[in-house]
Amino acid sequence: MFQSFDVRTDPAQGIERVALLRARLQEMKVDGFLVPRADEHQGEYVAACSERLQWLTGFTGSAGAALILRDRAILFVDGRYTLQVRAQVDGGTFQIESLVENPPVRWLEANGRDLKIAFDPWLHTIAEVRAYEAAGIDLHPTRNLVDEIWTDRPAAPLGKVEIQPHGFSGVLAKDKIAALSETLAKQDATHAVLTDPASIAWAFNIRGSDVAHTPLALGFAILCANERPKLFISREKLTIETDAYLTQLADVLDPSALEDGLARIAALGGRISLDPALAAEQLQMIIEENGGTVLDLPDPARLPRATKNQAELDGSRAAHRRDGAAVTRFLFWLDQQQPGSIDEIKAVQALEQFRVMVGEETQMKLRDISFDTISGAGPNGAIIHYRVTTDTNRVLGDGELFLIDSGGQYQDGTTDITRTIAVGEPTREMCERYTLVLKGLIGVSTLRFPRGTRGMDIDPIARQALWSAGLEYAHGTGHGVGSFLAVHEGPQRIAKTGTGKLLPGMIISNEPGYYKEGAYGIRLENLIVVQEATDIPGGDMQMHSFETLTLAPFDRRLIRPELLSGAELAWLNSYHARVVQEIGPMLDDEALAWLEKAAAPISALG
Structure with missing residues (x-):
């Protein structure tokens, strides 16, 4: 099994560990220390050795931060985790604040401008530090204080690296690197530091296994405008084959050589590109201390990685057909079970097994799940990023809703799908709200939009039907998805804060939802890809559109046809017909x- 369920956190440990950290504050003569949920690469998914926030607080969410002061401790989480955090964290030790509405920088601006705050510059981006400085916060870079008290901290991962074949990558690594070097030259940069392991994986056509469920090899790279790149990665991760392959592309060095190597480039007058939203403050400090120039420029691999080429899109389509067959087999199996006969863990295990079976039958095996499956029955479904454990495991009861959000990692593509299923007879309210969520999904799916449209421009379309009923959901509508890479990929997203343009080839999720605390959760999710702009008869300009990749039925028992327009019903029936056609043979x-x-087709009368 790819997913573990014995995930235990002890809220009572928080007070003891905070006390140890406060002793360090006293020794250093500082007033506080920032503990982000981050690693040196600023990734959403981190290795066990970088789970400092979880170790300190008990909180297992993928986004958050703690501010430990001498007289109080504050934990900041976003709207996805407001229910989860109550169960995992000692409320007597930690004050809970919103990571979105009142993040640490804003909290300190209002309450702690006179405080001396220590931070690890490897774990905060350049942009973050600038925001603190602009707010007048007295920041002091230091060693990591959590590491000094975390006596049983796991070792850094050494997962093996593999080559992503040209048939799946679509472009040779040497050609990608040449294009990136050309970009640097045009930007008048001598070098660029790639800090995002996903960008390194894409540029060098490699994949790794250092992070759970995401095929990343942790490391750094320095791209050069006029010479070979330098790749900083432990050779313990390389086989004879991958070592020979990478040595043809770059100078392969140990990660411990990064700081000295960057310092030498800076000392020679290097003009070095760093993405302020991704690069650690420590990198800027090294460059500036050694006389180099930092150029604020986006990660040069980020947009090329996000805009999938034809091979990547074809691979994603194939992966979604297989994954849709596995999910449909699961939905059929689930429909045969009696209410109360299975629990959340058994459902996860069954779905994973169906994915394994389809992979074996098609010779494209499941490499991993793309994230820990969210399997929420009844009130657990209202916890947006719920993760089932042996402690929280719940039976799928009669008259409840069951929300399952899952995905697979295949060598030709990454998938992510959510379906909400009625267990027994649903209530009228459940059906109404399910249909409102479905309307939001269809609204995004059928949208036509001009070049330059941003994710924030589209986000209200997914919420319109819910808003009309006085309802809302506390998460974005869509996140980018990689190609056998991270299931959450930037810069593309559909959200209130989605400022990036949606470009052809970008894969993104379409997942509106509704959550009734203590009762049920509803989320429906398909992956979609931005298509090239085409003419619309009678129109004045070309328009982009979306192609739906995900293939699995929605639960017709929860659909109220009278709430759908004729166009919405037509899309739904067409989509279901395509599902039968494409995955039926499997x-x-x-x-x-x-x-x-x-x-089967649904009429306006149901």
Whole structure:
């Protein structure tokens, strides 16, 4: 099994560990220390040795930060985790604040401008530090104080590196590197530091296994405008084959050589590109202390990585057909179970097994799940990023909703799909709100939009039906997805804060939801890809559109057809017909018969 369920955190440890950290503050004569949920690469998914926030507080979410002061401790989390944090963290030790509405910088601006705050410059981006400085916060870079008290901290990962074949990558690594070097020259930069392991994986056509569920090899790279790049990665991660492959592309060096190497480049007058939103403050400090010039420029690999080429798109389509077959087999199996007969963990295990089976049948095996499956029955479904454990495991009860958000990592693509299923007879309210969420998904799916449209421009379309009913959800509508890479990829996103333009080839999720605390959660998610602009008959300009990649039926028992327009019903029926056509051949007779019934056309009268 790829997912572990024995995930235990002890809120009672928080007070003891905070006390140890406060002793360090006293020794250093500082008033506080910032503990972000981050590593040196600023990734969402981090290795066990970088889970400092979890170790200190008990909170296991993928985003958050703690501010430990001498007289109080504040934990900042976003809207996805407001329920989860109550169960995992000692409320007597930690004051909970919103990471979005009142982040640490804003809290300190209002309450702690006279405080001396220590921070590890490897764990905060250049942009973050500038925001603190602009707010007048007295920051002091230092060694990591959590590491000094975390006596059983795990070792750094040494997962093996593999080569991503040209058939899946679509472009040779040497050609990608040449294009990136050309970009640097045009920007008048001599070098660029790649800090995001996903960008390194994409540029060098490699994948790794240092981080759970995301095929990344942790390391850094320095790209050069006029010479070979330098790749800083432990050779313990390389086989004879991968070592020979990478040595042809770059000078391969140990990560411990990064700081000295960067200092030498700076001392020679290097004009070095750093992405302020991704690069650690420590890198800027090294460059400036050694006489180099920092250029504020985006990661040069980020947009090319996000705008998938034809091979990557074809691979994603194939991966979604197989994944859709696995999810549909699971939905058929689930429909045969009696309410109260299975629990959240058994559902996760069954779905994972169906993915494994389809992979074996098609010779494109499941390499991993793309994230820990969110399997929420009844009130657990209202916890947006709920993770089932042996302690929280709940039976799927009669008259409840079951939300399952999952994905697979295949060598040709990464998937992410959410379906909400009725267990027994749903209530009228459940059906109404499910249909409102479905309307939001369809609204985004059918949208036509001009060049230059941003994710924030599209986000209200997914929420419109819910807003009309006085309802809302506390998360973005869509995140970017990589190609056998991270299931959450930037810069593309559909959200209130999604300022990046949506460009052809970008894969993004479409996942509106609704959550009723203590009762149920609803989320529906398909992955979509931005298509090239085309003419619309009678129109004045070309328009982009979305192609839906995900293929699995929605639960018709929860759909109220009278709430859907004719155009929405037409899209739904067309989508279901496509699901049958594309994944039907991968189902046995019983599952196919079930799918044909589940995906049968719905009329306005139901």
